[in-house]
Amino acid sequence: MRIALLEDEHEQAQHIQSVLSERGHHCDSFPSGQAFLSAVLHRSYDLLVMDWQIPDMTGIEVLESVRAQLNWQIPVVFLTQRDSETDIVRALDAGADDYLAKPAREAELVARINALARRTSPDAEKESLQYGPFEINTQLRTIALHGNVLTLTDKDFDLTLFLFQNQGRLLTREMLLERVWGLAKDINTRTVDTHMSRLRRRLGLNPENGFRIKTIYQRGYRLEAMKASGPDETVTVMEQA
Structure with missing residues (x-):
């Protein structure tokens, strides 16, 4: 820890x-x-x-x-x-x-x-985790949205699981590199940004599905639960440091 x-x-x-x-x-x-x-x-x-x-x-x-x-x-x-x-x-x-x-x-x-x-981490050992319409099976390493299994890489799965288990929490790029990729903090953090951009699309992180990844300016990311609203709502919100 x-x-x-x-x-x-x-x-x-x-x-x-x-x-x-x-x-x-x-x-x-x-x-x-x-x-x-x-x-x-x-x-x-x-x-x-x-x-x-x-x-x-x-x-x-x-x-x-x-x-x-x-x-x-x-x-x-x-x-x-x-x-x-x-x-x-x-x-x-x-x-x-x-x-x-x-x-x-x-x-x-x-x-x-x-x-x-x-x-404070009661879900850490569970096999099946439910977050709104998302179901994560930690043994099979699958993620389903509304019952449909999504096509994800192993790294996508690891990153998604870490995000949902820490929803509402600011996760710096350095921490994500360390926890998900097992890399030192001095590695180029564009790796994280690229995966986050791809996850938004692959997971359908939007108001209709109840979650968004919020970009915290110069700091990192935070997965947030949200109320469903119109389809045109912006997913990424920039926040001044």
Whole structure:
């Protein structure tokens, strides 16, 4: 998983990054609320780990901003020295999914993160997934629209599955290259743009079928559910950075 860590103590941040890296996760650390928010709102992360007491904002303020601005419910773990019942309730009420008091035991931190990731991705192990008129069979690797199986390449299938499992979420070109193609982020991102253009046509992503791929200017793409409307509605919407 790609994890964003909000932690202003450098040694603590390095330790948590090391623990998560050893368990196969990629973790970026940020020492301030503003730096953390800028990264989370412009990049693609699977989970957030946040401290409460940071220099420029409170962890609660950062969490509230994340919940207000992101279009998908990214899982959040609070990791902080504040451990009173009042603090725990306040963080959970603000949108946190789990809460750990420092110093957290390494194995417990990793186990909590993995468990939260499983709970927030309930479709990950299902064989048949239904998204409106689209049915995805993960075992047969087929996608049907209104019962008709579409002709897709293996890469088209992988990309479509990833889009639907992350609908409403900003997916950067770099993340798509990494997750779908298994390529380093410095590879030319025109590969992603070409496949996205083709998927729009092959999948029939339009208002009549209830979904569109929205292009986020200079950032990436987001699959959005939408209400059916006229056939002339523009599918791609450019959004200023």
